[in-house]
Every structure is written in structure tokens, then in C-alpha cells.
Amino acid sequence: MLFDRLKRFAIVLEGAERGAPAAFSPGQAVAGRVLLELAAAAKLGALRLRAIGAARVHWTESRSAGSSTAYTQSYSDQVEFLSHRDTLLAPPDNGEVTVLQAGRHEFPFTFQLPETLATSFEGKHGSVRYWVKAKLHRPWSTVKKVKKEFTVIEPIDINTPALLAPQAGAKEKLARAWYCNRGQVSVTAKIDRKGYTPGEVIPIFAEIDNCTSRAVVPKAAIIQTQTFIARGTKKQKKSVVTSIVGDSIAAGKREVWHGRALKIPPVGPSILQCRIIQVEYSLKVCVDIPGTSKLLLELPLVIGTIPLHPFGSRTSSVSSQYSINLDWLSTIPEQPEAPPEYSSVVSSPEAEQSLAPPCPSELGGVLEGPFFAYIQEFRFRPPPLYSEIDPNPPSDNIRPRCMTC
Template sequence: MVLGKVRALAVCFDTLNENNLPVFSGGELVSGRVLVDVTGDVRVRSLDVTARGVAKVRWTESRNAGANTAYTQNYTEEVEYLHHRDCLIGEDRDEDGVDEGVTLLHAGLHEFAFSFHLPQMALATSFEGKHGSVRYWVKAELQRPWMLPVKVKKEFIVFEHIDINTPLLLAPQAGSKEKTLCCWFCASGPISLSAKIARKGYTPGDSIQIFAEVENCSSRVVVPKAALYQTQTFFAKGKGKEIQQLVSNLRGESLAQGKSQSWEGKLLKIPPVSPSILDCPIIRVEYALVVYVDIPGGLNLSLSLPLVIGTIPLHAAASRTSSISSHGSASSWGGVPERPEAPPSYSELAFSEAHRRHCLRGGDECHEHEAAPLLAYISEFRYLPPPLYAEVDPYPDPAEACSVLEARTLDTCPSR
């Protein structure tokens, strides 16, 4: 009998996102199929599927002594998040019994389904860095008697969701700094910087509204700037390795001596970047918005505001809360409380009396307001004054009002 050959071995996932990528989160079901295409009859001992998820860190440091390298130190560390194994054909058996339990696959395409649940624990988000990575994959291995195994590996993506709609990530971030330039015995005036943003949490594609004030009392021409940085930190054998990358930046106008500049919500867009990784013990990915003053010939005056890049975007209600908390915040820096504003007047928020009468009678303008969100009605009626007390109906029926008016007129007219 002439045995066939394995033409192809492949792994396919059942669930793909809009970009045709297998993306999952902790606790979700991962399912798929192993495809085996053979040209003739093939004897198979086993077909195993192994799913793994590993965070791995590795870098090398060398110490030099003169012209020669004294020694080289390798730093490696690994954390396993997932390990699952299924046997789709055959069973685990001893290597000596190579002819026991052999399965014969006939010519053609064969499909074998597999499925498993990701752990409910917090998983590290898939990541590729300079000194480390977080990877998840499914590997299929086809074992045949007296032949080398056929293997294939297919990676999938895991996102550990970060919801930015939490009080901690919706809190405003602010700070202020001042610096005086000195040159020998000559000192110039100070340079002051204050900056504030509406919240700490953002998602890729959002724009950061930056409120900043810069005052230049020095003798140099300075330039206010802002930049978004990603910091990758890798840990192994009690030592850390840090890589910082520029993600996005913007530039203000140059400031001469005695000039000042205000940013009233200057926008810095966040490009597609990896979410923050905060729970992995050997890899951390963090972000910070750095608002700084570029000083020629001196150290820059900088202010760092930490950020968290999440995966669940801002909800509408949280967006309104965030905008209200940041409204008018350009005049308050460094945690100094703002002067409380006077409460709104009824004339600004309440309906006018004519408008209320018109609504009670079913005017067209009232029907237009019915299409507005319900929350708008709640905020409008919240500040309405209490109704005026009267024993007489303030909105009588027109016909009934006319008869009452005629009766009063007859009573007050002098008799002839």
C-alpha cells in the first residue's frame, strides 16, 4: 500500500473581528478548527492542540574592561498566563508503542474542532516591545509513526479591557512649575508653566484638550510644547530596563521676554497605540502627557501628567460629567480650588410663562422639543420655580372665560 502525504496543516478561528483578526478577552470562549489536507491514506498516531499565553522578557548587558569584554549578563524572565492542551486524534501513549492506536486518514480535507475558555483572571494584553513581548497562540501537532511530526502555530490577540469610565480615570490632571535661569552671577526672571487636562483616561483616536499658561519673564526666547510619551519597562532578575518612545507632539508660538501664552483647549490627537499594561509583573506600558517649555541653552521646564490608555471609550454621561468638571478650569492650576460660581437664574434655565402656556396647548414648538433627549427635560425642569397659588384657574377655557367676564361686567355696571 502506498501511503499518502500531508499536503497542509492549518489552524482557523471561528470568531474574527471587523478586521478579520482573532481578538478575545479574559473568560471568553476561543474556538476553531484544525484542517488536515492529505493526498492519500495517512497513518496518524495523534493530533494535539496546545494553547499558550506567555509574557517573556530578555535582554543582554556587557561589561567592558579596556579593549576586551569582561563578561556578558543575560536577563530573562517569563510569566505564563495560559496553558491548555487537547488531543483531537488518539491518546497520550508511550513512545515505544508506535503501532498502537493508529488512525487512518483517507485522501481529502479533514476538519477537527477545538475550543477552550480563557482564564477569568486578569490577562496581559498582547504586546510586542524591544526587550519583551506578550503572545498568545494555538499550536497543532500531527504525529505519525516513524516520521517527523508536522506542526503549525497560529497567534491570536488578547485585550485586557480597561474602562476609562471610572472615577479615578475621569479625574482632572493638573500641575504647575516655575524656573529661574542663572548664568554665573547674572540671574534673569522666572519662567512659569501651568497645565491641566480634563481627565486621566483616554482611548486611541481621542484628542486631549490641553489648557496651559506660560509666562516668560526671562531674557531668552522660549517655546511651549506638548508631547505624548509611551514608556515600556521590562523587569528580570530584580533589574529593570526602560524604553521611552514619542507618540505624538505639538508646538506653540515662540515667546519673547515679558510675553505670555494661553492654550484654551489645544488638541493633541492620540494615534493607534497599545493599551496601557499595568498588571503584568514583568512588563509595564505606561503613558504620560508632558507639557514643557523649550529653553535654548538650558534645561527645559517640564510638567508630566500621567495617562491611562484604555479600550472602552468614554460614555455619553461620563463625557458630560468630564466636560462639566473641566469647564472654566483654565484659570485654576495645581489643585487650587476655583471660586464657586453663582447658581443659574430661573430666567436662564426655566421656560418662560408664555412658552409653558404654549406647550400646554400643544404648539408646534413643543413637538420639536419632544425629539430632544429625556435628560434635557430633566435638567430644564429641575430649576423651574414652584407654581403660583391661585384659587382661580390661570388657564381657563376661552369660552368659559368669556362668560365669566360678561357676568362680572354686568355686576359692575351702574343700573340705568
């Protein structure tokens, strides 16, 4: 039997470390080889290779149809990004088989990745996977298969005007208990930009006014939202990536965060361009109010792969100045405790409400304010046109100075 003589059948990708999948970028060439090691001479038919990349989603929902009848509805969809086929060892044209002698044989291959690919991802209801599969054929025998997965990382450069723009917002909430007004709680928060990379520290600038009769507790967290889409239906899963808890604010007092640090742990980048899978992030500043639901303020985030260029933008000046004195960062553990569940940061009613897309009117006040308008005007205003005519000619009433006087 052939498979009794087959000592090794494997795929090796160039650039891959031992035991770890290789990582590539869209548009890059993938090269490797199929290793075939035989203990004795064997007859082979063909050796074929296929590279595959696809996004898949699948989930089921139970629905009730009356008092006693229930049924299950399934949702699934798939998007193919990559499909490459190659024949590394073809059988002779005369119909005979190829005989390989005992020993080690290598069959190199290479193929080009498309320019547009989604980042590799593993989620609860879907995934984005890439792999190379080799099939070894022999006449009158079963097919031997081997598969090698590899990782694709879509580059997201945070050094773009959209991701370098500051993000700010404000919200307020009237605390009620037993139909009585207990006062108002308001929060205003700002971060210096929208795009960050894992390992960076987000300085949070916030003001929390507690005009109620009881103490409140402010919190901040990075939330990851996985959205799976199939047949026009969406399925979302939210989780807390990391969080911090502020000091309790007494009744009638105000708390100010002068760049409160929130470090981003190792997480996957945002996925925004896939039709059926999206991975989004947001910074949520919430205030626990006793006797009523939380006050929640959300600022959008994009987790990229290309870090901020040093002194590359005017909008990064806040973070540059803030990073001058970071001695206290040594107190932050490199391996923090597991983050809390999403439900512990956001209450159930507000969690259900947050699943709906944000209303454009909620962001209009922030994006249409005078500060944002000034940034846009400063960034995109063209230089004045060149002219040979002096726009401010000297006045005729001014006498020229006599050099002989």
C-alpha cells in the first residue's frame, strides 16, 4: 500500500514559524512547498493543490408559533475571497502512472492573494478562514489529504484624517425613584482620535456632574461588537475588552478625568469591509446611578494595524504631550484580569437599546459644533491664489522720503 510507504505528507509555507500559522497581507504572494517522503518506491497518480479563503456565518433561532408549537429557523451565508487551483504533479499523457523513488520529494508552489481580503477571524456565529489543501491521488486507492491554515491581516492605517479626528460627546439623565425626581447626572467625554492600535493607551478626558442626592460611580470600557448578517437578518454579540472603574462621586459633586488611562489589550483589528461579518469597537463611558438605569455615552473606535507615526499629525499633539510623563504606566499589569461581562457594564434595557444602529441626530450636535467646523476649515482651506498685483498698494498721500535730507 502507498500509505504504508508514506512517511511524511505536509505543506510548508515560507515565513511561517514552527507551530504557528503564517501571516500575509492582501496582494502579497504566498509561496511554499508540499513535502512528500517515501519509505519505498511508489506509484502516484496526481498531486493537486487548492488555496481557499471564505467568510461563513451560521446560527439558529427558536421561534414560537402559538401556545404549543415551536420551530427553529436557521440562518447562514458565505462569501468567497480566494480560490486558486494548481497541479503540482500531473499523470503522464499516455495514461501510465508516475513512479517516485524512496526518499524526500518537494513540490514548490506560489500564488497571489487578491488586493481586497478580510482579516482572519473566529467568532461565535461565523469566521473568516484561509487555508491551503493538497490532495495526493493514486490509482485504485483512497485520496490522501493535508491542509495548512494561514492568517491574512488587512492593513488599517490609523494615520488618516478620518481616524485622527477627535471624538467627543455629552449626555445627561434624570434620576427617578418611585416617581420622584432625584436630580440629574450628566457626562461629557472626549478622546484625541478615533483610531488606535493594540497596546496603546487611550487618555480619556471627561466631566461627570452628579446633581442627585446619592453617590454615583463612573466607569469606562472598550466594547467589541461582532455583527453577523445572513438573509437580511443580523445577529450581534457584544463583549467587554477591558474596563476601568472611577472613584465614587458624592451627591452634588463633580468629577474630572484629566486623561484617565485605558490600555488596549491584544485584540483583533476592526473588520468593516466584509458583507456578512463586521467587528467594531467603541469606548463607552457609563455612570451607575442607584435606583435607575445607567447613563451611557458611546464614542466610536477603530482598532488598526499600522500605528501612529511619531509627530505625524497635528491632531496627535494631545497624545504626544500626554505621553511625556507615563511613569505611572508601570503599575498597569501586562496580563490584566479577565474583563467583566457586557451585562455588568451596561444594564439589560440599555443593552437591548444599544443593539439598534445609532441615530444620526445624536451625533449631529458633536460633529456640527464650532470646534469641529474649525478643524475642517483649517485642514482643507486652499492657499491664496498667486497674483502679480499687490492687493494692498501704498497710499498716494504718503510722500517718499528724501534720501539727501
